[in-house]
Amino acid sequence: MVKEKIYRGIPASQGISLSKAYLYARRQVHVNHQDIIDSEIENEIEEFNKSVEISLKELKKIYTLSVERIGEQNSRIFLAQLEILNDRIFIDAVIERIRKEKKSASFIFHDEIAKLSNILLAGNDYMKERYVDVNDVKNRVIRNMRREKLVSKVDENTIIFAHELTPADTILFSKRKVLGYATDTGGVTSHTAIISRALRIPAVVGMKVISKYISTGDTVIIDGYEGLIIANPNEETIARYNEKIDSYKVQEKKLFQVVDLPCQTVDKKHVDITSNVEFLEEVDFIKNCGNSGIGLYRTEHLYMAKEDFPTVAEQIEEYLHIANVTFPKSVTVRTFDLGGDKIIQSSYKETNPNLGWRGIRVSLDKVGIFKEQLRAILLASSKKNIRIMLPMVSSIEEIRRSKQILKEVKKDLEAKGAFFDKDIKLGVMIEVPSAVILAESFAKEVNFFSIGTNDLTQYLLAVDRGNELISGMFNEFHPAVIKSLKYIVEAAHKNKIKVSICGEMASNPEAVPVLVGLDMDELSVNPSVYPTIKRALRFIKYSDAKELVSKILNYSTTDEIINEVKKFYSEQVKSKIV
Ligand code: PEP
Ligand code: MG
Numbered sequence: 001m002v003k004e005k006i007y008r009g010i011p012a013s014q015g016i017s018l019s020k021a022y023l024y025a026r027r028q029v030h031v032n033h034q035d036i037i038d039s040e041i042e043n044e045i046e047e048f049n050k051s052v053e054i055s056l057k058e059l060k061k062i063y064t065l066s067v068e069r070i071g072e073q074n075s076r077i078f079l080a081q082l083e084i085l086n087d088r089i090f091i092d093a094v095i096e097r098i099r100k101e102k103k104s105a106s107f108i109f110h111d112e113i114a115k116l117s118n119i120l121l122a123g124n125d126y127m128k129e130r131y132v133d134v135n136d137v138k139n140r141v142i143r144n145m146r147r148e149k150l151v152s153k154v155d156e157n158t159i160i161f162a163h164e165l166t167p168a169d170t171i172l173f174s175k176r177k178v179l180g181y182a183t184d185t186g187g188v189t190s191h192t193a194i195i196s197r198a199l200r201i202p203a204v205v206g207m208k209v210i211s212k213y214i215s216t217g218d219t220v221i222i223d224g225y226e227g228l229i230i231a232n233p234n235e236e237t238i239a240r241y242n243e244k245i246d247s248y249k250v251q252e253k254k255l256f257q258v259v260d261l262p263c264q265t266v267d268k269k270h271v272d273i274t275s276n277v278e279f280l281e282e283v284d285f286i287k288n289c290g291n292s293g294i295g296l297y298r299t300e301h302l303y304m305a306k307e308d309f310p311t312v313a314e315q316i317e318e319y320l321h322i323a324n325v326t327f328p329k330s331v332t333v334r335t336f337d338l339g340g341d342k343i344i345q346s347s348y349k350e351t352n353p354n355l356g357w358r359g360i361r362v363s364l365d366k367v368g369i370f371k372e373q374l375r376a377i378l379l380a381s382s383k384k385n386i387r388i389m390l391p392m393v394s395s396i397e398e399i400r401r402s403k404q405i406l407k408e409v410k411k412d413l414e415a416k417g418a419f420f421d422k423d424i425k426l427g428v429m430i431e432v433p434s435a436v437i438l439a440e441s442f443a444k445e446v447n448f449f450s451i452g453t454n455d456l457t458q459y460l461l462a463v464d465r466g467n468e469l470i471s472g473m474f475n476e477f478h479p480a481v482i483k484s485l486k487y488i489v490e491a492a493h494k495n496k497i498k499v500s501i502c503g504e505m506a507s508n509p510e511a512v513p514v515l516v517g518l519d520m521d522e523l524s525v526n527p528s529v530y531p532t533i534k535r536a537l538r539f540i541k542y543s544d545a546k547e548l549v550s551k552i553l554n555y556s557t558t559d560e561i562i563n564e565v566k567k568f569y570s571e572q573v574k575s576k577i578v
Helices: 038-074 076-086 088-101 106-123 123-146 166-175 192-199 235-260 282-286 300-306 312-326 360-365 367-379 395-416 433-437 439-443 453-461 466-473 479-494 509-517 526-540 541-554 560-574
Strands: 005-008 011-013 016-024 158-162 180-183 203-205 218-223 228-231 270-276 294-298 330-332 387-391 423-428 448-451 498-501 522-525
Touching: 011 192, 038 076, 038 106, 038 123, 038 166, 076 088, 076 123, 076 192, 076 522, 088 106, 088 158, 106 123, 123 166, 158 509, 166 192, 180 192, 180 367, 203 270, 203 300, 218 235, 235 526, 270 282, 270 498, 270 509, 270 526, 282 312, 282 526, 294 312, 294 522, 300 312, 312 330, 312 367, 312 439, 360 367, 360 395, 367 387, 387 395, 387 448, 387 526, 395 423, 423 433, 423 439, 433 439, 433 453, 433 479, 439 448, 439 479, 439 522, 448 479, 453 479, 479 498, 479 541, 479 560, 509 541, 509 560, 522 526, 541 560
Parallel strands: 016 158, 158 180, 180 203, 270 294, 270 522, 294 330, 330 387, 387 423, 423 448, 448 498, 498 522
Antiparallel strands: 005 228, 011 203, 016 218, 218 228
């Protein structure tokens, strides 16, 4: 009897399956490094052109299949891959180098793609994931040049294990009733993860070396909730998991029943719950979640996808789409928050990027780009369901300057007879300590606040949000954070404007009673926890939450606050979940 073994990874798509494993090992692509002679050049170029053409055809087919299975929005990755091969300037550059350098087409193509890949690898997690997509295009073309058949074939009803899966593999496998994906590489923003979520197939990624330990035919359990793979589970584990599968089904059904119920506490205090959206893929999910509206729409991905600022036309298309899908609820579009940990291509390397050229500072330096973004947002606002939000604001001057620029853009559009929301609401993120201290003055300048606790905690406690060495010190229940939240809400309400919270703190169910007791008007949360947060809100009493807050405001240590918050959650929420 083989011993049961548990492996841990990153939960990428929820769900549990128990089945046989299928180990998918894609052969390495071979790059021919050999020099070629003059008489071989034209033939080499012809072969290259042909394989680009075949690859384009294959990708078009995959795109069509993908649209059928997971819709247009989720299939944009394949359009991006097609774009690389349709880029004549890029392809011509490869051909020119083959002629000039007299090297094999696979070598030159590999080298040109590597330049693109290196930029992506130097970027943040999102950019690193895009590296896999670009590499996939490279391998496809080189394989076609070598006339290797690209077979993405697996046995039906299996759980796929692989070192890495491309988005194309994931889509093609899904035709064969795949029950799960587990990969050595990847993070939650990898396209394999995004596609798995869209297909509602459990996935665990970032398992490091799982593909070395699992063989085709092994019995395995994939737990996409916890990010676990259990190889050769014993009878007891199988029985436990079968029970878990049944109870998750019941729980999920019950949990989703709250989606259409009012956003209010037991004693009828209304608190809006909206969603944070980073990728268009998430919008479909939100629609199924009672279409709550979008409290934070991050626009940085538009820059990251191109490594350059998007055109006005591209932006209008995106903002219009999101406004239409969300209508009649509203979308808060945040202007580019580039810099810090969100990569921006610049020849100047900052030693302290989080305290550097970031957010509104970039927009106010690049006024032309800022104006283009404001113009695009305004032109998508005719249904009056868009709000504009400025990130990383640290002074009144930044707000006034932004308002002046917005005024100029409006004036220009009016002169052209454009149709847009003339009274569009303008708000700011409160995520820098100076913004907290000046909250009263800020509140007199804008229409709403949204608190970014991710950055606020980082700057208030001087704890880099991305530094693993001090990650234990990053805590939103620190008394300084809680006191700041109280101060911000009071400053806003005194000036009759509303306050939302869009940092990750709002997505923590345990924090819900605290935020309600602090009188937040809106919680903008991760779409995946939307029902969980709403259920927590509906279990608590506003009067109890107020009491909890007055208690924790007297504590001077994080531990005391956490203990009180956990106790409250366990008694008032957890105990009521059946
Ligand atoms: C925040 O800082 O809390 C926030 C919501 O913005 P981001 O995470 O995009 O910086
Ligand atoms: Mg922030």
